[in-house]
């Protein structure tokens with residue numbers, strides 16, 4: 001009698017004809033009541049929907065269109081991850097949103113109006129611009145932004161968070177911070193000792209503009225010419241280059257520039273290493 005029941009149970013557990021089987025998995029899912037259930041194989045019907053979950057005890061069907069060995073991998077069927085960055089959304093609401101702008105001129109007007117509306121804000125921060133949507137055919141420049149606001153620093157992230165748009169004032173502030181670090185540094189400070197203060201600032205600004213993908217595009221030849229004498233006279237080498245990039249990263253971290261943007265800028269600067277080193 002006991003054997004009969006066991007057979008009957010096996011017959012119940014054995015699935016009817018199915019089209020596909022994914023077996024040998026560490027399957028985890030939820031039942032209709034939200035309770036966690038585990039399984040080792042999954043049957044899939046002709047419509048691509050899961051028809052049955054099986055454990056090691058269940059008999060597998062013989063007639064199958066395909067059979068996939070999961071090799072013990074964990075399987076989470078139907079898991080859909082929906083999540084929101086609530087803090088980020090909250091902060092976004094406190095800053096300028098340019099995602100609705102359809103041209104550079106429209107964005108400039110919005111930035112100008114925002115700055116006028118919030119005269120107490122020391123920095124104008126925002127995001128959402130997209131030069132593709134504007135049909136601009138290029139990235140916007142610091143000059144484009146100066147035309148909207150020039151008396152206060154402005155920093156605006158692109159819609160994807162992978163690029164930033166700074167005005168001249170913001171770059172001046174970054175230059176100040178970077179310049180102080182470079183001059184105070186025991187390894188690279190000496191390179192800048194004989195350079196006059198004003199010219200120095202312009203050069204630092206050019207350095208930053210290059211990192212920001214700005215309008216100053218020096219050729220590899222220019223960089224070789226500017227740094228060649230430093231290699232000959234003061235032994236400029238990769239160690240100095242690394243230190244300058246390190247101080248640059250520190251500066252932007254202090255200014256709260258996101259890691260994503262910083263990585264992009266470091267990549268631009270790294271691509272200039274050989275030219276600066278005269279290679």
Ligand code: HEM
Nearest residue numbers: 188191192195203206207210218226240241244269272276
């Ligand atoms: C990616 C890295 C670098 C970039 C993009 C860069 C860019 C520039 C640019 C655009 C100039 C101005 C050229 C001119 O107008 O004459 C310049 C000058 C200069 N750079 Fe760099 N630089 C880099 C790395 C370094 C390093 C590692 C040092 C030394 C530690 C250095 C020291 C100097 C000095 C001293 C000058 C002034 C040269 C002079 O006026 O005689 N630079 N750099």
